[in-house]
Amino acid sequence: NGKNNLALDATSKKPPTGNFSSIKPQNSNPIVGTPTKAGGLGITSIGGFAVQIDSFVIKNGQLIFRNVLGERTERIEMLNGKFRLASLNGPMEMDGSAVIRNVPISFSATVGQIIKDRTLPLQVAAKVLPGDVRLSYSGSVSNFQKMPVLRGKFSLEGKNLHTFASRVANEKSFPPAIGRSFTAQATLTANESQINIPDLTFSLGDMRGTGEVNAALGKAPSAKVILAINKFDLDKFLVVPTESTSLVTAEPSANPAVPSTLTDVNSASENAIVFPRLSALPKALFANLDLSIEALSFKGKAIRQAKLAAEIDGREVTISQLSALLPGNTDLAVFGFISEKNADPTFDGTIDISTNDLRGVLDWLGAGTGGIAQDRLRKFSFSGKFFASPQKLNLSEFDIHVDHTKITGAAVLAPGDRASLDINLNADKINLDAYLPVAKKYNTDNKRLATKPQSNSKDQTPIESKSPRTIPPNDNGLAGLGLLDAFDINLQANIGLLLIKGAPASNLSIDSTLVKGTVRLKNLSVQNLAGIRAKLTGSITGLNSVSSINDSAFKDLKFEVRGKTLRQFFKFSNIQSPIDLKTLGAFTLSGSLSGPPRTLEVTTVMKVRRARFGIDGTLEPFGSVPSLKGQLSLSHPHVVTLLRTLDIKYRPM
Numbered sequence: 180n181g182k183n184n185l186a187l188d189a190t191s192k193k194p195p196t197g198n199f200s201s202i203k204p205q206n207s208n209p210i211v212g213t214p215t216k217a218g219g220l221g222i223t224s225i226g227g228f229a230v231q232i233d234s235f236v237i238k239n240g241q242l243i244f245r246n247v248l249g250e251r252t253e254r255i256e257m258l259n260g261k262f263r264l265a266s267l268n269g270p271m272e273m274d275g276s277a278v279i280r281n282v283p284i285s286f287s288a289t290v291g292q293i294i295k296d297r298t299l300p301l302q303v304a305a306k307v308l309p310g311d312v313r314l315s316y317s318g319s320v321s322n323f324q325k326m327p328v329l330r331g332k333f334s335l336e337g338k339n340l341h342t343f344a345s346r347v348a349n350e351k352s353f354p355p356a357i358g359r360s361f362t363a364q365a366t367l368t369a370n371e372s373q374i375n376i377p378d379l380t381f382s383l384g385d386m387r388g389t390g391e392v393n394a395a396l397g398k399a400p401s402a403k404v405i406l407a408i409n410k411f412d413l414d415k416f417l418v419v420p421t422e423s424t425s426l427v428t429a430e431p432s433a434n435p436a437v438p439s440t441l442t443d444v445n446s447a448s449e450n451a452i453v454f455p456r457l458s459a460l461p462k463a464l465f466a467n468l469d470l471s472i473e474a475l476s477f478k479g480k481a482i483r484q485a486k487l488a489a490e491i492d493g494r495e496v497t498i499s500q501l502s503a504l505l506p507g508n509t510d511l512a513v514f515g516f517i518s519e520k521n522a523d524p525t526f527d528g529t530i531d532i533s534t535n536d537l538r539g540v541l542d543w544l545g546a547g548t549g550g551i552a553q554d555r556l557r558k559f560s561f562s563g564k565f566f567a568s569p570q571k572l573n574l575s576e577f578d579i580h581v582d583h584t585k586i587t588g589a590a591v592l593a594p595g596d597r598a599s600l601d602i603n604l605n606a607d608k609i610n611l612d613a614y615l616p617v618a619k620k621y622n623t624d625n626k627r628l629a630t631k632p633q634s635n636s637k638d639q640t641p642i643e644s645k646s647p648r649t650i651p652p653n654d655n656g657l658a659g660l661g662l663l664d665a666f667d668i669n670l671q672a673n674i675g676l677l678l679i680k681g682a683p684a685s686n687l688s689i690d691s692t693l694v695k696g697t698v699r700l701k702n703l704s705v706q707n708l709a710g711i712r713a714k715l716t717g718s719i720t721g722l723n724s725v726s727s728i729n730d731s732a733f734k735d736l737k738f739e740v741r742g743k744t745l746r747q748f749f750k751f752s753n754i755q756s757p758i759d760l761k762t763l764g765a766f767t768l769s770g771s772l773s774g775p776p777r778t779l780e781v782t783t784v785m786k787v788r789r790a791r792f793g794i795d796g797t798l799e800p801f802g803s804v805p806s807l808k809g810q811l812s813l814s815h816p817h818v819v820t821l822l823r824t825l826d827i828k829y830r831p832m
Contacts, residue, residue: 232264237275255279260286268293282346283308297321301331310343312336318367328370335363340383356415359384372396386410402466410474457494457519465492480506480543494519498528506543507536515565525568533560537581555614558582584609599667608676668693682751684708696722700736709751711742717771732775740768763787770794777801781809790815 240258245251260275269292276285284307291300298321305314318331337343341358345351363381367374376392390406467490475482488500496517503511515528534540537559538548548556563577572592579586588604674687686706692699697720704714717736742748743765749755770783779798784791796809 230264231266232262235262235264236260237262253279257283265292269299280347280349291319293323297323299323307337307343307347309346310340311338312343316367322370326370326372328368330368331366333363333365333367335361337361354416355418356412357383386412399463399465400461401464404466405469406471408470408472410476411472412476414476414478456522457491457496457517457524458522460491460494462494464494466490475503478543478545482506505534505540507534507539509534509536509540520568523569525566527566529563530565531560531562534558550616551614552616555582582613597666599669601669602671604672606672606674608678609674610678612678612681666693667695680751682709682747693722696720698722708748710744710747711740713740714738733772733779736772738768738770738772742766781807788815788820789817 237258237260242255242258244253244255256278258275258277260273260277262271262273264271269290271290272288274285274287276283278284284305286303286305288304289300289302293299298319300319301316302318303314303316306312307314313334313336315334316331318329320327320329322328338360339358340361341353341355344353344357361381361383363379365376365379367376369375373396374392374394376390379390379392381388381390386408388406388408390404392402392404394400394402468487470487472485473483475485483504485503486500487498489496489498491497498513498515498517501511501513505511510531510533512531513528515526517524517526519525535558538551538556540559541548541556558580559582560580561577564573564575566573566575570593572594573590575589577588577590584606586604586606588602590603591601593599669692670689672687672689675685677684677687684705684707687704689703690701691703692701697718699718700716702714702716704712706712715736715738718734719731719736720734721731745763745766764787766785766787768783768785770781773780777799779800781794781796781798783794786792791812791814793812794807794809795812796807799806799808
């Protein structure tokens with residue numbers, strides 16, 4: 180009732196010193212010693228007095244445990260219970276209720292009579308009201324004289340793990356998927372130096388698992404954990420907890436005197452689970468984990484034979500095996516090390532992936548492959564080094580095989596408010612035609628149906644005769660590139676051979692950067708594409724959200740094209756030439772583009788058969804009628820030869 184209090188407190192934070200074993204009582208009658216029998220009563224006594232408590236009741240009590248050396252305090256509040264003690268040697272009984280860390284519980288315990296001064300039978304049961312959780316332990320404490328050993332069976336079961344975990348963890352956020360019934364059973368053997376659990380079994384909903392735990396305590400702690408799980412639904416566990424999902428599984432406090440903290444919704448950052456840093460772990464800690472999951476459900480399909488083998492030693496985690504069989508008969512294997520550098524966690528290791536059905540894997544991950552030929556995207560393999568930290572993700576020395584294409588290179592991604600990506604790629608050959616869908620044959624019946632006028636339509640004007648669409652004056656041909664403002668890129672790539680539309684393009688190369696909305700093409704070239712050689716350099720500016728997208732413009736974009744003939748290129752581009760291209764022969768074409776796409780300043784020169792064609796003007800390609808305004812120049816040392824080159828019949832008088 181707050182009026183009668185018993186306090187056992189320390190007067191100093193320093194532990195007592197001295198040899199207390201030499202202190203002896205002044206009289207010969209022991210006050211504290213080995214229990215003895217009182218004459219014929221059959222009740223254990225101390226100092227000649229028998230001790231028996233038939234009923235000891237506590238109402239609305241409070242226990243405070245203070246660890247003076249550790250500067251820590253724990254409270255048991257609202258303690259209500261009834262205690263019975265047959266003797267100091269047992270048996271003892273107790274039952275009641277209390278609140279620990281704002282979590283209401285009920286409890287009961289039975290302590291048997293000490294057997295031959297060595298073994299104490301013990302049974303404990305408790306109920307945690309949030310989640311309707313019941314805990315029980317049945318066993319004994321033995322070996323009092325040397326090192327007490329706790330042996331027995333532990334059992335745990337509840338109706339809602341989410342509610343239980345949230346209350347016990349002071350309202351931390353947990354996946355809503357754990358809001359299901361759960362159980363755990365184990366045989367426990369423990370003393371002050373080690374803990375052994377040889378036969379752990381547990382369940383959560385329809386998930387079942389078994390395991391084994393062995394731990395050594397002391398100055399050099401160690402642990403070995405083996406867990407095997409039949410199935411695990413990762414999709415449900417990846418759901419981010421929200422206020423609504425957190426409160427769905429919440430249960431009101433069963434004790435009206437205890438205010439429920441579930442009605443107080445804190446920010447996600449305050450409630451998030453914080454994992455301990457490696458630097459906070461004991462340096463001498465050694466532990467290993469062997470985890471296997473028979474079926475791991477992700478994106479609606481099962482990942483089979485998932486296995487993780489890892490150990491921690493010297494504050495560094497070694498992942499010796501992280502493997503799984505993904506959909507599409509895909510093998511995944513990861514090896515590496517997790518450590519801390521400058522207080523940030525880092526991973527340094529290797530990744531290997533191989534599959535015979537890349538299309539199936541991409542479809543599973545949500546990347547559509549409908550527009551790609553059915554016999555492509557089959558075989559795939561990836562092998563490379565991987566480094567990850569909060570500052571960057573680095574893939575180096577990777578080797579990729581896609582069908583018949585080999586790609587090597589490296590990539591670095593720096594996340595943040597403005598992400599940056601550095602890519603260096605080298606591909607031996609790419610058959611682009613093989614990945615394109617087969618063109619459908621033209622149906623003449625559909626043509627007749629499409630061109631037949633509808634009797635109910637008021638507008639019978641042929642489609643071809645309608646006026647062209649007028650493009651708004653503010654439209655910009657580069658508007659779609661405004662999305663590039665979100666990140667920066669440094670790209671270097673080379674392709675040995677690219678097959679496109681039946682024509683081989685050899686030695687394609689690109690060296691470019693995208694920084695704050697400006698693209699700089701240091702080199703975009705092809706050595707041979709349908710008989711021509713081409714190169715493009717220059718810049719595209721204004722691709723950022725700070726300036727209007729209409730400010731986007733080409734800046735000194737220079738091009739150079741040369742070849743022995745235009746016949747192959749015209750055929751490749753499906754261009755019908757008005758003249759016989761055989762008569763033209765070798766040519767060169769060079770020039771530059773500047774300004775916004777709507778009003779391009781164009782300068783170009785073409786040289787063929789000693790003739791020089793020049794254009795210097797303004798091109799407006801997006802008007803209602805595309806137009807070119809400027810100067811056109813033409814020169815040749817012999818007019819007749821030029822006309823014959825252009826296949827024009829002319830004979831001087």
